[in-house]
Amino acid sequence: MDPSQVIDALTKALPSGQLAIRGTQEYDDLNGSYQSIRSSQTQPAAIFRPKSADEVSTFVRIIRPFALSGRTPFAIFGAGQQPALGCNNIQGGITLNLSLLTGISVRDDTVSIAAGERWGAVYETLDLLGLSVAGGRQLEENQQVVNYQIVLASGDIVDANAKDHPDLWGALRGDGNNFGVVTCFDLRTFKQGALYRGSVYYFSPSFSSEVQALVAELQKPNATLGTHLMTSVGFAAVFGPNPMCQNQVYYTREVNKIGVLEPFTSVQPQIDQLNTIRLIPNTATAAKEQAGDQQVAKRTAYMNITVKADVGTLRAAANIYTAAIDPVKSTKGLVCSLTLQPYAEPLLQSSAARGGNVLGLSTETGSLVNLLLLTYWSNEKDDDAILSAMKAVLQGIDQDATSKGTKVDYMYMNYASEDQDVIGSYGGENEKFLQEVSRKYDPEGLFQKGVPGGWKLFT
Numbered sequence: 001m002d003p004s005q006v007i008d009a010l011t012k013a014l015p016s017g018q019l020a021i022r023g024t025q026e027y028d029d030l031n032g033s034y035q036s037i038r039s040s041q042t043q044p045a046a047i048f049r050p051k052s053a054d055e056v057s058t059f060v061r062i063i064r065p066f067a068l069s070g071r072t073p074f075a076i077f078g079a080g081q082q083p084a085l086g087c088n089n090i091q092g093g094i095t096l097n098l099s100l101l102t103g104i105s106v107r108d109d110t111v112s113i114a115a116g117e118r119w120g121a122v123y124e125t126l127d128l129l130g131l132s133v134a135g136g137r138q139l140e141e142n143q144q145v146v147n148y149q150i151v152l153a154s155g156d157i158v159d160a161n162a163k164d165h166p167d168l169w170g171a172l173r174g175d176g177n178n179f180g181v182v183t184c185f186d187l188r189t190f191k192q193g194a195l196y197r198g199s200v201y202y203f204s205p206s207f208s209s210e211v212q213a214l215v216a217e218l219q220k221p222n223a224t225l226g227t228h229l230m231t232s233v234g235f236a237a238v239f240g241p242n243p244m245c246q247n248q249v250y251y252t253r254e255v256n257k258i259g260v261l262e263p264f265t266s267v268q269p270q271i272d273q274l275n276t277i278r279l280i281p282n283t284a285t286a287a288k289e290q291a292g293d294q295q296v297a298k299r300t301a302y303m304n305i306t307v308k309a310d311v312g313t314l315r316a317a318a319n320i321y322t323a324a325i326d327p328v329k330s331t332k333g334l335v336c337s338l339t340l341q342p343y344a345e346p347l348l349q350s351s352a353a354r355g356g357n358v359l360g361l362s363t364e365t366g367s368l369v370n371l372l373l374l375t376y377w378s379n380e381k382d383d384d385a386i387l388s389a390m391k392a393v394l395q396g397i398d399q400d401a402t403s404k405g406t407k408v409d410y411m412y413m414n415y416a417s418e419d420q421d422v423i424g425s426y427g428g429e430n431e432k433f434l435q436e437v438s439r440k441y442d443p444e445g446l447f448q449k450g451v452p453g454g455w456k457l458f459t
Helices: 004-013 025-031 053-068 119-127 138-142 166-172 204-218 259-265 283-292 311-328 345-353 380-404 428-441 446-450
Strands: 019-021 046-048 074-077 094-097 104-107 110-114 145-151 157-161 181-188 195-203 227-236 244-251 278-280 299-308 335-343 368-377
Touching: 004 019, 004 046, 004 053, 004 094, 019 025, 025 046, 053 094, 053 145, 053 157, 053 181, 053 446, 104 119, 110 119, 119 283, 145 166, 157 166, 166 428, 195 204, 195 259, 195 283, 204 227, 204 244, 204 259, 204 311, 204 335, 227 259, 227 311, 244 259, 278 283, 299 311, 299 380, 311 335, 311 368, 311 380, 368 380
Parallel strands: 046 094, 074 094
Antiparallel strands: 019 046, 104 110, 110 181, 145 157, 145 181, 195 244, 195 278, 227 244, 227 335, 299 368, 335 368
16 A cells, blocks of 8 residues: 555645644644554554535545555544444555535524534534434434535535435435545534533442332323433443443423433432532533533444343343453453343334335334443553453343344444444445445445445445
8 A cells, every 4th residue: 555646736736734644743732632652553555634614525536546546545533432442543555634615594493513523512513503313322313414515536525405405315314434534514403502411420239229210201102392311330440340330311491490310410329529410501511511521532442232122131231241351350451231221112113104224123122221331441461451441341231132122123323332333233225225325325335445444335
């Protein structure tokens, strides 16, 4: 792999100062900005930072023959921090870093968000107008996207929405990097003021009852709208040798207390000093607090699996997890959690009412819970032990849920490991649809062969 030709071509065609070459301080700073040190250890030959969709288009047109021939493949790094190896960085190729693609504009009932923006800036802009958007989870966020601006393999810049390129619009709701480079998202807005949120930390003997309360809430025929719950069990040395638990609660209305959240906010015994449950003024405050909870750069791995909202399955998952982390607790810098993230049936119904999704999620299963395995540690020498332990957890949960008839195939792409079959988890018909869209808009397979990282449609 000799990237010198494409680097020369990019240098001549694109503005100076936006192409960072390996061996420079700018390159080191950019390549060291990943949340996962495992991703930063990947060394591209150069990093290009476009400032417009037109510059992305120029980049794609220039690199296309080099990438298709295998001489210089590339990766795409947006504003997220997916730690799957190869997903957003590439050894020896060119990384397209979208961090300079910024801009937020509000019109009517939508907000246009450039691909390099962060949620904090988005919420700060919208808070001034008493508005917000759904951000974060794949299903919740993607069903709110009314338009994607995308640079195709040809270099053409097109809009994908319900009227223009509707097949591409539908496919992008399950996409990673398979159809092009998305440079801007238009999302629906809604009115939003103060909200009730925060976290509670408590001890592992109470986790079983919290699981039961979570499932009971998810199975209510009249589940409270505007409520979001996440509950976790995990380990961090700062809390001592035993597992610690956390409940994160959100209610999107201005109240000082809400009964449906009582089981999750009043759990005892808890660490009173860490209780942050309260009314906060806006979503920007919530985003800042959530950003403050993120780990400093460490070695990072995400994995996930989805199950039906079933008490026995979730309790078994917690037991499998806590047993597996016990032998690796002494790992330097270990911070890890098994997080239960619900997909309540009203959310699935809302998706169906908007035309469904390509993720394989439907109302037929009832409420679901996505189990996220989030793991952070310090030293490369511990990689094999940590990754083996987490894969064993995933396998154990899979086997138990399968035996109970509660396993659901769907995997959440943003929290998947590089060896999980995310696209396959959407189901055969959805996978076939995505492949057909790829053949239509990328007939040469640039984003399959020339962008090898992430989860590909053709394997």
